[in-house]
Amino acid sequence: MDLSFTPEEQAFREEVREFFRTALPEKLRAKLRAGHHVSKDEQVEWQRTLNKKGWAVPHWPVEWGGTGWDPVRQYIFREELMAAPAPEPLAFNASMCGPVIIQFGSEEQKKRFLPRMANLDDWWCQGFSEPGSGSDLASLKTSARRDGDFYVVNGQKTWTTLAQHADWIFCLVRTDPSAKPQRGISFLLIDMKTPGITVRPIITIEGGHEVNEVFFDDVRVPAENLVGEENRGWDYAKFLLGNERVGIARVGASKERVRRIKLLASESRHGNPPVLENARFREKLAAIEVELKALEMTQMRVVANMATLDGKPDPASSILKIKGSEIQQTLTELMVELAGPEALAYQPHGADGRNEPAAAPEWALTSAPNFFNYRKVSIYGGSNEIQKNIISKQVLGL
């Protein structure tokens, strides 16, 4: 057991850091640090920069654009990316649909989709959740009826993140209504330009537009867009959700946020003593740092065990989502506390004419919206209650 990084790993970290230092546009870095979302164009441009370097999809097989890095190097890369901070490669392409196609797709599908995915020529989104199927995903109702060489899709998906930008959607659809819930589901790739698809925005509580409803009305999808076997989609979805685990702790992003809070809290504003001189604030921050360091070590254990456990999930990996989301939420809350009365003003991006600019800095104005928005992280991707049910059953055997 040796918990330090090797000199080679340290050198690799420096190489990655240097790349981000030079290749990442300063404007993008500043935008992320102020708590803003990046635009579609910015995301695409950045992912192409990564892809040119050969780092857009590090964990994919080398033949499809991967790097061949071991789990530790992949971890270092992700940490440095979040620390930069740089936009992460679009998860729907890189971590979700891509790996499914690599694992279960046909050779034709791989050739057709993977290179465009890596280069973000196609923007993908995820069609899993439905209004009646949130935690209980297997109860989904969107149907795909076979009609010659096509599937005819009807139904509704929801919580579809960034569907407004998407060229393609990967969907779970019910192909056998008579089978047991998990058995009759298939994994289908659908071109968003197909007639019959309607995207309707869902506005989140802080006023942002990240998620959407997607309606399917007799949408005809070529049968060649089925991934793997018909009615085996549930297995592919489980594989996909398993892949999410390590990234989901978002340790690097939280570390960046801690550093940022420290910097802001150590500055004297308006001639007042820095907030960091307040022992209570300092200790609250330190307490989160402890949780975060522990989570980082837990994540490293999981990463290091990936090689030895051979695909079987490490029991400790199941806490990454719960702890990771708690930490992220607490940090957004601490940011609101730091902003104090300057968190009050609401400044929508598209000014609605009735809002004049408030005299507060950008980071303070985004603090409350981020706090509100981040309630989602304990809800999506399997709520923390569902995560606890899973640990209870799978790890503790209850």
Added chain:
Amino acid sequence: MDLSFTPEEQAFREEVREFFRTALPEKLRAKLRAGHHVSKDEQVEWQRTLNKKGWAVPHWPVEWGGTGWDPVRQYIFREELMAAPAPEPLAFNASMCGPVIIQFGSEEQKKRFLPRMANLDDWWCQGFSEPGSGSDLASLKTSARRDGDFYVVNGQKTWTTLAQHADWIFCLVRTDPSAKPQRGISFLLIDMKTPGITVRPIITIEGGHEVNEVFFDDVRVPAENLVGEENRGWDYAKFLLGNERVGIARVGASKERVRRIKLLASESRHGNPPVLENARFREKLAAIEVELKALEMTQMRVVANMATLDGKPDPASSILKIKGSEIQQTLTELMVELAGPEALAYQPHGADGRNEPAAAPEWALTSAPNFFNYRKVSIYGGSNEIQKNIISKQVLGL
């Protein structure tokens, strides 16, 4: 709505306070403040002092020794008693079995038992829980078979507090094994000297002996000791548990403990700065004070509503147990923190020969045992989980 005490109520408080100032033996006060239990003799002597004053059972009807005080005065009395601090009248007599006999007992039972209860001539204990029936009390198995003018009792009770001192025990026993669980239960009064009763101590984690197991082996109990009707015992038990509600918050006791912690924490020990100068400790204490003040107000709401709600429980009363136990536990924990390294030494009352006295003050030496022991308060009398189930069902309708 007027949330202040009237001048008459203030005067009453002064009268009560003055009585405790003069009538309560200093030794008893000191013992309670140091975190020790009082002996049987001390408890008896004190309850007789109260009874002589006419204050041993304030909430009983005047004809049986009660005071006729309204709920607010009863509340003030209880608060001052705990603030003194003085031993509370033995709950098994005053708040549990007494009210059941008053409400459901026969005239003979009242005459025979109530005066001796009030004067603590008889020490009562409670025979409800069984090894297999904790949270699920209705599953109890101790049987009472009718045999002429007697019931023959067989079975086992547990968690019987201070059974080692007891002259009598009030028991829930199963008189109809064929009925539904709640329906076949009766409420029986049993003389602890009856042949066939064995009391076995249960030692709690901190080494104390408060609770016991009580075994019944063909114990013959006169049928006249049945309270109310046969097979209606579950109703009487529910009535009894309902009576516990207000006292169970133990606001007065917690206030006394807060004052004590403040005093101890404001003293400089060994020339060090007082612990209260540590902002973190001070804020932790203040946070508990807030919870406690809120609970006190909640309790006062419940008390004040007793008159108007006419016996129906105030929904707010259901939080008294949960919050009260949380506060008590946190205060014992804070006391351990205050004691610091001086909490380490274990000094059993009956020295076992291998323990020499440690150089730490009495309050520090009792801090950890009290912390350990007080885990019980979120378990007994319906665990906090059970309390939450009850609120969920009865208050929220879930």
Added chain:
Amino acid sequence: MDFDLSEEQRLLKDSVERLVADKYDFESRKRYGAEPKGYSDALWTQYAELGILGLPFAEEDGGFGGGAVDTMIVMEALGRALVLEPYLATVVLGGGALRRAGSAAQRQKIIPQIAEGSLKLALAHAEPQARYNLANVAATAKRDGDGWVLNGAKSGVLHGDSADLLVVSARVSGDQTAENGVALFLVPADAGGLTRRGYATQDGLRAADIDMAGVRVGADALIGGESDGLAVVRRVYDDAIAATSAEAVGAMQRALELTVEYIKTRNQFGQPIGNFQALQHQAVDMFTALEQARSMAMYATMMTQEEDADERARAMAATRVQVGRSGRVVGKNGVQLHGGVGVTIEFAIGHYFKRLTMIDAMFGDADHHLGILSDLGGLLPAA
């Protein structure tokens, strides 16, 4: 000790609750928020008709002689519906300064206009650099003949953009954070040299940043003395703490109801999610938080009468701690139990969460007040 409402209070409670129940469902609220001022002037007229705009003011001043309990009743009812109109700004804050320190002439001129709904007020005290230090006042007032000239900046003035009349604090003497030397002035919103930048707040209300550059007011604009304005502000803020605590209780109560209704009807795994024990216990935690906050809101209401400023400060700090913490529990659990829809703007629960968060942030958050309380030695004496 008596927690019962009087017959009059019961009537008041019923009538305010009925009004908001009739007029302030979630969809209506959205419409009111889209009106030019960010709230409904039509509703404001109805509040006047109901008598609640003049409620806490003395009858001889044109008010209705209500007490702190009456304000608590109104605020709790308004909180249930997340009412957008500037009741707090006009009646409790701006009007409160007049009530607590205005001259008879000022009161008798202004209060009838408040009561009839024709005049809205705001209290412009906070400044960008002050954070939560009420004594930090950099705006200045200089004598100018009989009158005064005001200069400086005020920020986050609740409903300052639509107020007709502002109560403005400014320093007459002393250092920027001195306890003495602050005065309060009545300043018409359209006074020369005064500019306002109005904006929405995170909870859907409105506020303004205000600049004063040589704003001239007459001698009759001074409220109270030249030096003790800060004590008035403290007193009015204490009133506002009690009032917003009651508002928070109303909001928490409704948030709990919405959540319980939701989990009773939302089905997953073939049953209402309200059947799941872990979710039930989270709802119970909301209930407990609510009841503890309700108790402290009552306590704060009672303590607004306390004349000892230190005693009052302890009570208000303690109340803010409990109400702030309870608000977080209720808001967060409410959203969490709603799941995905809880974070959308189409469901009411998220708006309750936002308002509860902002009530906490408004006069110093729960932890800030915990610090105040602990520095004051807490609530109980050592013994």
Added chain:
Amino acid sequence: MDFDLSEEQRLLKDSVERLVADKYDFESRKRYGAEPKGYSDALWTQYAELGILGLPFAEEDGGFGGGAVDTMIVMEALGRALVLEPYLATVVLGGGALRRAGSAAQRQKIIPQIAEGSLKLALAHAEPQARYNLANVAATAKRDGDGWVLNGAKSGVLHGDSADLLVVSARVSGDQTAENGVALFLVPADAGGLTRRGYATQDGLRAADIDMAGVRVGADALIGGESDGLAVVRRVYDDAIAATSAEAVGAMQRALELTVEYIKTRNQFGQPIGNFQALQHQAVDMFTALEQARSMAMYATMMTQEEDADERARAMAATRVQVGRSGRVVGKNGVQLHGGVGVTIEFAIGHYFKRLTMIDAMFGDADHHLGILSDLGGLLPAA
């Protein structure tokens, strides 16, 4: 980065775990605790035979050349069984002072006796007035010819009552809380002028208060320099923090297992209480706390090698915060889920709860270390 154990470490882990599994069930532990010294000398001999008493010491001193990871492995296994023997006192604390600062002569004389199990040590550093301030040393050492005379009082010396040889800190120069001027001495427990009062500790271990009145030792009793003993103590305490964190992880792991076993078999309302979701989630909280503590115990183990004292201090403080808090969660939930039997001395869970509480209290509790960490600026730099 590599979390795998070496082949040797795996063997070590297996053999220690097997020993305690065989010899240290709950009933045996009770018997050992009732022996005259409060633990089992027979077991001590077995530890010696297993090689763990000499484990962390250099081979040239008569040890086995193990590293921090080996100590972690042993302590975790001992923690699982709540082992009573003075491993921490002898090997980590007393032996640690020798290992970190003893002369070759001292090491080569004493370490073989530790390794063979014939000599037990204790570290007598804490004093009644010091609370958690390691620099507060009032005991004095004065030169006396070639040797020294020691005076003063030590308190809460872990296993000080049965130790053969004490490592005692005393002030040679400087103020009572000065960082410099403290020296460490080897003092035989039967030295003239030294008295011990032994007592049980809350967790069933033993400790002693020690008085020194004119205790004479020779020149060769001095460990390290005359002035830098405190740095040695800090280093040894850091080693002990890593070691007790591993012990706590072992205890938490077992406490979780016991709890899960219990709720799987305890029936109420016609089913195992482990079926109830609220209880399941409490058990999951225990698991999460355990895994976070395990991660930090590993981190602390790694950081015992760190030569920068400040960096090490941050890491150790952070570890104590996590392990202390995790210990409370595991201990409290474990007892709560056991219900009534959890607070009886007959069930193991309560003993785990007590030991976890005392580990937290031993070198400064979690909140104390949170203060240290925050005063050191936390773990991450601002950016």
